[in-house]
Amino acid sequence: STIRAGRVHVERGFAPPRLVQDLRHDVDCLTTAGLFERAFSGGTSSGDDAFRNAEMCDPVGRDRSVGLWDAFYAVWERLDLVRQELSAALGREMSTEMELHYVRYPVGGYYRRHVDEDLDANPRALTRAISFICYLNKPGWCAADGGELRSYPPGEPPSDVLPESGTLVVFDSARVEHEVQPTGKERLALVGWFHAPAADPGQADVFDEPASLPAEDPLWEMSQS
Numbered sequence: 001s002t003i004r005a006g007r008v009h010v011e012r013g014f015a016p017p018r019l020v021q022d023l024r025h026d027v028d029c030l031t032t033a034g035l036f037e038r039a040f041s042g043g044t045s046s047g048d049d050a051f052r053n054a055e056m057c058d059p060v061g062r063d064r065s066v067g068l069w070d071a072f073y074a075v076w077e078r079l080d081l082v083r084q085e086l087s088a089a090l091g092r093e094m095s096t097e098m099e100l101h102y103v104r105y106p107v108g109g110y111y112r113r114h115v116d117e118d119l120d121a122n123p124r125a126l127t128r129a130i131s132f133i134c135y136l137n138k139p140g141w142c143a144a145d146g147g148e149l150r151s152y153p154p155g156e157p158p159s160d161v162l163p164e165s166g167t168l169v170v171f172d173s174a175r176v177e178h179e180v181q182p183t184g185k186e187r188l189a190l191v192g193w194f195h196a197p198a199a200d201p202g203q204a205d206v207f208d209e210p211a212s213l214p215a216e217d218p219l220w221e222m223s224q225s
């Protein structure tokens with residue numbers, strides 16, 4: 001219901017301390033192997049990016065002779081359970097292939113206010129449906145360290161989450177505007193998206209109860225084209 005309302009769901013301790021430690025080690029290995037690159041910010045990306053200051057690494061499609069594959073696989077499995085739960089709770093089929101990156105914000109890093117999926121700007125059949133972020137910082141993040149995830153739930157005041165070690169946040173990719181406040185410490189996260197087929201364009205809110213559309217009928221589709 002939190003996600004349906006356009007708010008950020010927060011699960012503390014999603015990744016236990018030992019797993020966070022191993023994933024940080026995985027990140028160290030990928031960094032040493034030179035696999036982190038300047039992160040792009042989607043829409044208005046130029047060389048000098050005032051919209052985002054971070055670097056990222058795609059941990060899946062790379063040479064996994066580097067790093068701690070077991071730790072990465074362990075967190076992937078946990079995330080896949082979240083996908084299954086959400087799929088059932090929201091009544092929305094989501095693809096087993098998730099998009100995943102490690103993202104590092106240096107001291108002074110940030111990401112300005114945005115939504116992760118803009119269907120009007122970028123229409124496609126399979127879209128980012130649910131955004132999730134698992135924070136891989138060392139334990140003991142405090143308010144003075146900055147780097148909050150600030151979200152803007154529709155019709156409500158903004159809300160901040162501290163990127164505490166092992167915390168998972170989950171929200172609707174198309175509806176929740178959010179930003180990363182400037183960070184006073186290096187800030188590390190596993191960021192990703194569960195994908196789903198685009199909702200019917202006539203449906204305003206993809207997570208409302210399904211509208212009573214006619215059952216899919218190939219003959220009906222053919223007669224339209």
Ligand SMILES: O=C(O)CCC(=O)C(=O)O
Pocket residue numbers: 103111116133148149178179180189191
């Ligand atoms: O790291 C965060 O808290 C948010 C990251 C984010 O908004 C993104 O990668 O799209």
Ligand SMILES: [Fe+2]
Pocket residue numbers: 114115116131178
């Ligand atoms: Fe985002």
